[in-house]
Amino acid sequence: MIDTGATHSFITQGALSTLYHSAIPPCDRTAQLGDGQTMLKIVGEVQLLLQFDQVFTRLNVLVVKTMNTDFILGSDWCTSNAARIDYEKNQVSIRSYNGRIFIPYHKCIDSLTLDVKSINVIHIPPRESYTVQAKVEISSADTVFFSPIDATQSNKSILMSPSLLHINNYTTYLEIYNPHNYTCTLPMNTLLGHVTHTPYHVHSCLLFDTPSRSSSLSYQHPIINTIEIEPASSTTSKTIDKLLAHIQTVQDQQQLRFILQQHKKFFDLSNVTQANTHIQHTINTGDSLPISSRPYPRTVEQRRELQDEIQKMLQTNQIRPSNSPWSSPVIIHKKKDGGIRFLVDYRKLNSVTKKDSFPQPTTEELLHRLGGHCFYTKLDLKSGYFQLPIHETDKEKTAFITQDGLWEFNVLPLGIMNGPPTFQRTMHNLLGHGRWDYVMVYLDDILIFSRSFNEHKKHLNEILSILAKANFQVNPDKCSIAVQEIDFLSHTINEQFIKPNGNKITAILDLPAPTTLKEANEFLGKINWYRKFIPDFARIAAPLHKVTNKTKRHRHEFKWGPDQQHSFDEFKRILTTYPLFLEYPDLSTPFILTTDASDIGIGGILRQDTPNGTKINYFKSRVLDDTERKYDTIEKEALTIFWCISELRSYIDILPQIITVKHCKGAHNTAADYISRHFPPSTSINVNPSTINVTHDDWPIGDSSWSEEEPRPQREQFMQSSILNNTCIRNAVINTEINAVTARAQAKLQAQPSSSTANTSSTSTTSQSTCSSSPTTNQLHDFSLSRIRSEQAHGATIQQIIQQIRNNRRYESFILQAGILYKLVGRDNTTLKLVYAPSKLIPELMAAYHDHSLSGHFGIGRTWSTLRDTYYWPRMKDTIISYIKSCSKCSQFNVDRHKPPGFLQPIQPPNDVFQILGMDWWGPTTTSRSGNRYVLVVTDRLSGYVFAKASPTNTAQDTARILMEEIILVHGSPDIIITDQGTHFKNELLQAISNLVGCQHIFSTPYHPQTNGQTERWNATFVTQIAKYCNTDQNNWDTFLPSIVYAYNHAL
Structure with a gap:
């Protein structure tokens, strides 16, 4: 608005918040309106740049909290720009460097x-x-x-x-x-x-x-x-902007903003509302007489806090004064932030209320429906209960009493019986009919899920329209709009898999060892929530059940012993080391249910063997009761099949099943009898011990001989060993922990980037001092505990030590567990238990830890440091030295880098990882099959960790894109980036990115690569390593780049 009578120009805080502007210095001034009485509080002054057509003008504007219009151009602007108003033509002209420009205006x-x-x-x-x-x-x-x-x-x-x-x-x-x-x-x-x-x-x-x-x-x-x-209020607009901030595409963000702005009342919390629904909560107490209770005693401070809460609820019409014959006392719970949680003790009222049996959906039922969907929106209803009205005739029954009066609820209160069924029925009637495929409701949590963005827009608009029409409100801080990964019911969900919520896992890890029965039950209840992610859960939890399954008469007998502590530590170890996730089923592939039974418990693993690898769908196990433990082996196997299929019906009823059971005489016939009587004809039984070798030998449900120190197979080993043909999983990224003896080398051999198919098994025929002549062929070797036990049985030296141990001869440096000989080695105030490697396995171990692409043909030091923490054999380092010195590939490509000693000028190391990064382009080289000719290398100065990305070109745009997408947006911004002075680094684009993320860009001295020596050194390293794996045409080098980077970083 142009106001020639205003001495200054003004703008409201709400309008200013939508513009980019400098900081507003504080100001203590007032302005008087034209009526001579009304005063405006000025909160500051800011300089703005105004654009009219192609002309820009600057002016200082006073900022006020509110006016009848957002922006006023006063006489100060009119004077400085020589503004003229032509009332006949309805236009304003201002002075510019090209003469006057004319701007049309509208009176209204x-x-x-x-x-x-x-x-x-x-x-x-x-x-x-x-x-x-x-x-x-x-x-x-x-x-x-x-x-x-x-x-x-x-x-x-x-x-x-x-x-x-x-x-x-x-x-x-x-x-x-x-x-x-x-x-x-x-x-x-x-x-x-x-x-x-x-x-x-x-x-x-x-x-x-x-x-x-x-x-x-x-x-x-x-x-x-x-x-x-x-x-829309400015607060609501900011709320909508915050909900859509993660949407990267401008068009998608605009479309979603249009939908949300249509339903802006849904996100406006300035006024508390009640829902307009056809369902009102009723309290059916039959012919019971009114129940009245006295208020609980309170201190003066507590009475003051109670009165404040009551006043808030009165102002929002959630309660009203009452003359009811019913009354229930109030309970106060202190919150962590110092406030109070207002609850009413309705236990006496609930005892005479008839129960409503409206069904509540289970967590498993809801999570099972989410597979294969790409976009999710979660809506959390604000104080969901308080939005539902209560029937007028039953309001008096909700009355609560304090020392200061009697009140009753107009809305559904917390703690009252049948509250959840009423809420679930209301939401089901609103959203449930015909919308099973894209919306689910669990009390006040609403989840919308779709397979495409366009589909999600329609679903979101439909659900918001229904909820807004019913006058519901949401809590925006707990809502998520159109995300591709969502936290729902303590799980994290995306299109492909489901995993535990990280915050919930942290809460479990923070629990101390229980000292009381209550604390033990609390831990068991929390860990039980994620039992479907943990293989062999029942066996691990058996000691905990032993001390918690106490009747009221025997609860005082609770005792936390070593077995319980071991289970407690084992669960925490699994939560931090196992890849805890389950994959959604592939509806084109049959299920395979692998079952096993022991004297302690029964369990099964539901999986699918797909062209893309093995999918683990579910882990299921439980402890046997006293009667079931008396069953013979055949009956336990049959019980296992029957129980697993019964529990997993929601999965396996939709597809044919193959049941794989541990082999025992008669198990096939008994299990088949169960199947024929209780399950569909598409179910078949496969009694084949080779397909469940890991479950039978290396992953027992009830084998009590396992100790905490003994290495246990990882999830990857089961997934790989379960493949019926023992084929390799190509391009896999395997998580190999040092203590996983049976998985580490196996994982190295099963992640091959080449197109060749690995053999079912291979035994190296080379001597201990001769390197394999075909390093690019990643063969599959068997390093399972059963193989080690078998090979040790044929080793004369090993058998001699074992025999002497069995004859009670004392060997302090050796230990025999589960038929396997281990070497005890003290290192860094810790005793390590190393597998005594039989001589027949040594060549295979060398091939795995040196020749394989995930080992990278690295030198003696790295190979020795990797093997020495897992295996042992006499003269181990001499074997490694001899083997690597005889490696033809290493001899061909490695170069001597020792230089004569001189005056050294050490560079001061950074204080933290990712503080200083070195970056350099390597190339050009032979064009790969994928069209790549260059590699962008980024090295962390402190840890030496390397990132490397292949690219067809090395332009400034490529540099900026890889730096942002692969480094900064994934790992955060470093403090310093060191590069050479090439044009792909020294440009305005990279400088703008540096300024944006707040990092310093330092250039090395020309013709002095030692400034960025760590990165340059890696370039020389990976060139020789890749050369050892390339084909004769050298056009598959980028296929092996991730493996070389993995091997290098893994050996740091």
């Missing part, structure tokens, strides 16, 4: 009408709704009303609906529907409609998207509905 903003035109040529596919970008003659607007032109719709055979638009940088987005069976084309600058100031009543309609719509050229008006629109 409500009458302002602007054209909306297409920016580019638009091709709309048949029978599809298409989002197009359009231009408007206004720079920005929060909400304007769009009216389509009938002539354009009729001439172009398209449909557009009246809608609310958001304008930014002279552009907006709107939906156009093509109802015909052919593609519709709109030329550039097609006039689509007009935008005006948003009225308080807006006509709206839905775009036609049904396939039955007529394809004639005649245009038919859609059915028009009238809705009321209120301007």
